[in-house]
Amino acid sequence: MRYLQVIIILSIVSIPATANSLLIKSVDIYSSSGVEKNTNVLIENGQITEIGQRISHTADREIDGTGKSITAGLFNASTHIGAVEVSAIGATVDSYSENDSVTASLKIAEAFNPNSTLIPHNRTHGLTHALIVPDSATHLFSGQVGLIQLGANPRVVHDSLAVAVDFSEYGFELSGNSRAAALVELRQALDDAKDFSRNRKSALAGDHRDYELSYADLAALEPVVNGTKPLLVRTNRASDIKNILSVAREFQLKLILSSVLEGWMVADEIAAAGVPVIMDPINNLPRAYESLGARLDNAKLMSDAGVDLIFTGMGRSESHNAYLVRQSAGNAVANGLNKSAAIAAMTKNPATLFRASVSGDIIVDEVADLVMWSGDPLELTSEAELVIIEGKIIPMESRALQLRDRYFERLMQ
Amino acid sequence: MKLLIFRILVAMSLLLVAACNENTGSSVNVTRPNKDPYPSTYLLPTHAAFAIVNANILTGDGKELNDADLLIENGKITAMGSDLTLGLNIDQIQANGRWVTPGIIDVHSHMGVYSAPSTSNHSDGNEMTSPVTAEVWAEHSVWPGDPQFEKALAGGVTTLQILPGSGNLIGGRGVTLKNIPSITVQGMKFPGAPYSLKMACGENPKRVYGSRNTLPSTRMGNMAGYRKAWIQAAEYKKSWDEYIADSGNRSLSNTPTRNLRLETLSGVLEGDIRIHNHCYKADEMAQMIDMSKEFGYEIAAFHHAVEAYKAAPLLAKEGICGVMWADWWGFKQEAFDMVRENIALVDYAQGCAVIHSDDPIQVQRLNQEIAKAMSAGNRMGLDITPAKAIRWGTQNAAIALGLEDEIGSLAVGKNADIVLWTKHPLSVYSHASKVWVDGTLRYDRFDSSVQPTSDFNLGIIKAGGIRP
Numbered sequence A: 001m002r003y004l005q006v007i008i009i010l011s012i013v014s015i016p017a018t019a020n021s022l023l024i025k026s027v028d029i030y031s032s033s034g035v036e037k038n039t040n041v042l043i044e045n046g047q048i049t050e051i052g053q054r055i056s057h058t059a060d061r062e063i064d065g066t067g068k069s070i071t072a073g074l075f076n077a078s079t080h081i082g083a084v085e086v087s088a089i090g091a092t093v094d095s096y097s098e099n100d101s102v103t104a105s106l107k108i109a110e111a112f113n114p115n116s117t118l119i120p121h122n123r124t125h126g127l128t129h130a131l132i133v134p135d136s137a138t139h140l141f142s143g144q145v146g147l148i149q150l151g152a153n154p155r156v157v158h159d160s161l162a163v164a165v166d167f168s169e170y171g172f173e174l175s176g177n178s179r180a181a182a183l184v185e186l187r188q189a190l191d192d193a194k195d196f197s198r199n200r201k202s203a204l205a206g207d208h209r210d211y212e213l214s215y216a217d218l219a220a221l222e223p224v225v226n227g228t229k230p231l232l233v234r235t236n237r238a239s240d241i242k243n244i245l246s247v248a249r250e251f252q253l254k255l256i257l258s259s260v261l262e263g264w265m266v267a268d269e270i271a272a273a274g275v276p277v278i279m280d281p282i283n284n285l286p287r288a289y290e291s292l293g294a295r296l297d298n299a300k301l302m303s304d305a306g307v308d309l310i311f312t313g314m315g316r317s318e319s320h321n322a323y324l325v326r327q328s329a330g331n332a333v334a335n336g337l338n339k340s341a342a343i344a345a346m347t348k349n350p351a352t353l354f355r356a357s358v359s360g361d362i363i364v365d366e367v368a369d370l371v372m373w374s375g376d377p378l379e380l381t382s383e384a385e386l387v388i389i390e391g392k393i394i395p396m397e398s399r400a401l402q403l404r405d406r407y408f409e410r411l412m413q
Numbered sequence B: 001m002k003l004l005i006f007r008i009l010v011a012m013s014l015l016l017v018a019a020c021n022e023n024t025g026s027s028v029n030v031t032r033p034n035k036d037p038y039p040s041t042y043l044l045p046t047h048a049a050f051a052i053v054n055a056n057i058l059t060g061d062g063k064e065l066n067d068a069d070l071l072i073e074n075g076k077i078t079a080m081g082s083d084l085t086l087g088l089n090i091d092q093i094q095a096n097g098r099w100v101t102p103g104i105i106d107v108h109s110h111m112g113v114y115s116a117p118s119t120s121n122h123s124d125g126n127e128m129t130s131p132v133t134a135e136v137w138a139e140h141s142v143w144p145g146d147p148q149f150e151k152a153l154a155g156g157v158t159t160l161q162i163l164p165g166s167g168n169l170i171g172g173r174g175v176t177l178k179n180i181p182s183i184t185v186q187g188m189k190f191p192g193a194p195y196s197l198k199m200a201c202g203e204n205p206k207r208v209y210g211s212r213n214t215l216p217s218t219r220m221g222n223m224a225g226y227r228k229a230w231i232q233a234a235e236y237k238k239s240w241d242e243y244i245a246d247s248g249n250r251s252l253s254n255t256p257t258r259n260l261r262l263e264t265l266s267g268v269l270e271g272d273i274r275i276h277n278h279c280y281k282a283d284e285m286a287q288m289i290d291m292s293k294e295f296g297y298e299i300a301a302f303h304h305a306v307e308a309y310k311a312a313p314l315l316a317k318e319g320i321c322g323v324m325w326a327d328w329w330g331f332k333q334e335a336f337d338m339v340r341e342n343i344a345l346v347d348y349a350q351g352c353a354v355i356h357s358d359d360p361i362q363v364q365r366l367n368q369e370i371a372k373a374m375s376a377g378n379r380m381g382l383d384i385t386p387a388k389a390i391r392w393g394t395q396n397a398a399i400a401l402g403l404e405d406e407i408g409s410l411a412v413g414k415n416a417d418i419v420l421w422t423k424h425p426l427s428v429y430s431h432a433s434k435v436w437v438d439g440t441l442r443y444d445r446f447d448s449s450v451q452p453t454s455d456f457n458l459g460i461i462k463a464g465g466i467r468p
Helices: A001-011 A120-123 A170-175 A179-198 A200-205 A215-225 A238-251 A263-272 A297-305 A324-333 A339-344 A349-355 A399-412 B002-012 B149-152 B203-210 B219-245 B260-269 B282-295 B308-318 B340-348 B361-378 B386-393 B395-401
Strands: A021-030 A034-044 A049-050 A061-065 A067-072 A074-079 A127-132 A141-149 A155-166 A231-236 A254-259 A277-279 A309-311 A368-374 A385-391 B017-020 B027-030 B049-056 B064-073 B076-081 B093-096 B099-101 B104-109 B156-161 B170-178 B195-200 B273-278 B299-303 B321-324 B353-355 B417-420 B432-437 B440-444
Touching: A021 A339, A034 A339, A120 A399, A127 A324, A127 A349, A141 A215, A141 A324, A141 B017, A141 B049, A155 A170, A170 A179, A179 A200, A179 A215, A200 A215, A200 A254, A215 B417, A231 A238, A238 A254, A238 A263, A263 A277, A263 A297, A277 A297, A309 A324, A309 A349, A309 A385, A324 A339, A324 B361, A339 A349, A399 B308, A399 B340, B049 B260, B049 B386, B064 B260, B099 B386, B104 B273, B104 B299, B104 B308, B104 B386, B104 B395, B149 B361, B149 B432, B156 B361, B156 B395, B156 B432, B170 B260, B195 B308, B203 B219, B203 B417, B219 B260, B219 B282, B260 B273, B260 B432, B273 B308, B273 B432, B282 B308, B299 B308, B299 B395, B308 B321, B308 B340, B321 B340, B321 B395, B340 B353, B340 B361, B353 B361, B353 B386, B353 B395, B361 B386, B386 B395
Parallel strands: A021 A061, A021 A067, A074 A127, A155 A231, A231 A254, A254 A277, A277 A309, B049 B093, B049 B099, B104 B156, B195 B273, B273 B299, B299 B321, B321 B353
Antiparallel strands: A021 A034, A034 A049, A067 A368, A127 A141, A141 A155, A368 A385, B017 B027, B049 B064, B064 B076, B099 B417, B156 B170, B170 B195, B417 B432, B432 B440
C-alpha cells in the first residue's frame, strides 16, 4: 500500500516533456521584484506567454499550483560542476592545475563534462545554471571562469566570463606567504599584461622583454587590463578587500569580489565602487585569521549598504550539492536579508551579470527557466516538483534517485 | 539499562578487591586501574523552579503535544502536560504557541580538537602516527575555548560527542560533553557518560598508512589491523581477569603491566566503552559486524553511514545506529552512493537513524538537516511527521551515546535540556530563542547577557557584541 502511494507521488512529477503548452494555476511567484500571490503562468513552446489572474488561452496540460511557488531557475556562482566527479580522485578533478606554467590562461570550461552525475542531481533540485570557477594551486591567478547550463543537454554558455585570482590566505601562501608580496605580484602581472597588449606583435616575435607569465597567460589577462572582462577576486579580510578595491581603481579594472567574509566591515566602500560580490551567507566562523569578523548577517549588512549580492553555497557542498545555495539564501533571510534580495542573489543578479541566455526572472515573452516548489521557495521542506531549463521540462531522474528506488524496492520485499 | 550496567562496572572497578594471600598469610590489595582518572567536575547549577507554558512540544521521542506546559525543577523535568497546576512561586515562561524541543545532540563533532581558527596549532584531532592509537583520548586535546562551541549552542545543541579523526583504524577515545562554557574540559564532561572508541573503515586509514608503505594499504589490511589489535586486547583482558580472579594466590609483584592502548580496547570487550565506527559502505559494515562477533563486543553506531540504506534491515536487526548526513556526497568514492532518503529509509526499516554534523557550520543548524532528510522521505511518499523526524537529533542520538535515560526526550525525570524556538524548528527561518542545559538558561537570542562568548573573541568582536 505504501509502495503504491510512492509510485503515485513519483508519477505526478513526470509531466510529459512533449507538451507544447503548460498552465500552472493559482501559484505564488517569487522574484527579485517581490511576491505575486495566487496567479497563473502560461508557458507555450518554452516561452512564458501570459502571467495573471485571467489567462486567455487553454493549455495542453494544467497543473494546480495551489500552495506552491515558482522562482526562476537557481544559479550557484561558485562551483566546479562538470570539472569534478569524486573530489578525492584526482583523475576526475579538473578545477585546478598543478602545472605552474598555466595560470590565467586555464579555462575550466574546456574540461567541462556534460555527462557528470552532478548535473542531473543538482538540476532535479532546481539548479539550472552554475558558474564554474577554477581554484589556484600554484599561483595567484586561478584561471578563467565559465558559465554552464544544466539542461537535458548541458552546455557551456560562456567559457571565459572573468579571470579568477585567489587573494585569500591560500593565495598569499602561493605568493611567498606575504600579502605585500602578493600585491606586488598582482600589480606586476597586470602591468605586464598591459605592456604585452601594447607590444603584442614584437613580444610574440621575441623582440620584446621577458615576462614572468607565459604569453598565453598574458593574453588571457589582456581583456582584463583593457577593462572589458572582470577580474574575479577571492578575498576575505577587510583590509585585503580594500587593497583589491584600490588595485582595481589604479588599473581601471572591472571587478567582482568573492567570498568576502569580512565584507560587511567595508560594505560602503564595496558599494561605492559598484562592485558585485559572490558570497555564501552561511559562513560565520573565525575559521581563519582572515575571517575573524565572519558573521551570519554579512549578506544583510552588505545589501543594506547597496552591494549587489550573488550567492553560492552551501558550505563545503558547493559543487556536489550546488542546489543548496537555496539553503544558504534561506539562512540569509533568517538573518535579516530581504527575501526578494535573497531570491535575486541566486536568479536575476547572476543571470544579468554573467550574461546568461535566461533573464533570471519570471517575465512574459522570456524563455521559461523556472522551478515550481511544493511550498515557500526557501523552506527546506519544499521540494522542486517541476524544473524547466531554457524552455524544456527536465526529467526528474538522477543516479541518487535510481539508487533510492532500487533499495526501496528491496526494503519492501 | 546499558547505562546502569556501565555504572555498576565503573563502581566495581573503583572498589579495591581485598584478598588474602595464602603464601604469606597477609592481606594484599589488588585493584584494576582507575577507569575514571579525569572525572567530570560539572556540577548541576542551582536554579529556581520554572515552567514553560502554552508551548507546542516535539517531545523528541516521537510525540507532539500542543498547548502544553513543562515544569522544571532542579535540572529535571518534573511535569509535562496541558494546564499544569503551577505554584505561585514558579516562574512562568510564556511560549505563546512557540515550539519546544529537547536540546539537540550532535554525536559526531570535532569542535575543540579542530578548533577555530583552523591553524596547524589547533590540529589536535588525529594522532596519525600509528594505525592503532586506542591509547589517545580526545578529551586530552579539547580546547574548551574553541569559539565554535558557542555557535552550536546558539543552534540549540546541548550535548556533543567529540571524536578523534578517522585517519587511523582505531583512532582513540571520544568524549561526551555538555555544551557549556568552561575553562576545563572536565567542567564540560557529561557526568557518567560512557566512553566511546573511534574506529574507521575504508579509504582514510588505508590512504594514510598506504602512502607510508605500511599496513594498512588495502581494505584487507584494514581488517587485519583491527583483528590484530583485538587479539592483543583479548590477551590483555585475560591477564587482568586472571590476576583479579587469582588475587588470593598472587603477590603485588604479579600485577600485569599497564598498557593504555590495550586498556581501552579491553574496556570495549568488557562492554563499557562504546564503538563509534566511521564506516560509509554497506559491505564494510557487514565485515565490522562479523568482526565484533568474532571478538565479542558490540557496535553502537556506524558514522557517515552514506550506504546505511543498503544495510538498513541488518542495522535494525543488530541494533546498531546509522549516523548520517542529510545529503553530503561525492568527496570520496565511498561517499558516492548517497541518497537524500538515507535517514528516512533507515527509520522506515525500524533502525536507529541519527543525524550528525561532523562540521562546525552544520552543527549550528541540525534542525535544518533534519528538515531536509524528512522532506526527502516525504517526497517519496513516506509519511514522516516533524515529531518523528526530530528523533534523529534527539532520542536516537541519545541512544547512540548510551544516554537515552537522561537526555534526548522531554519526559518526567529527564534532564531539562530544552530549546525554545522562534518558529517551527524545521523551518529555515527558525532560530533557537532560549536554550537550557539541565534547567539552566545557557543561551538567549534576545538577551546579550546570556550569550556566552569565548575568550578568543574578546577584542575581536566589539565589547557587548556578538558574532551572529
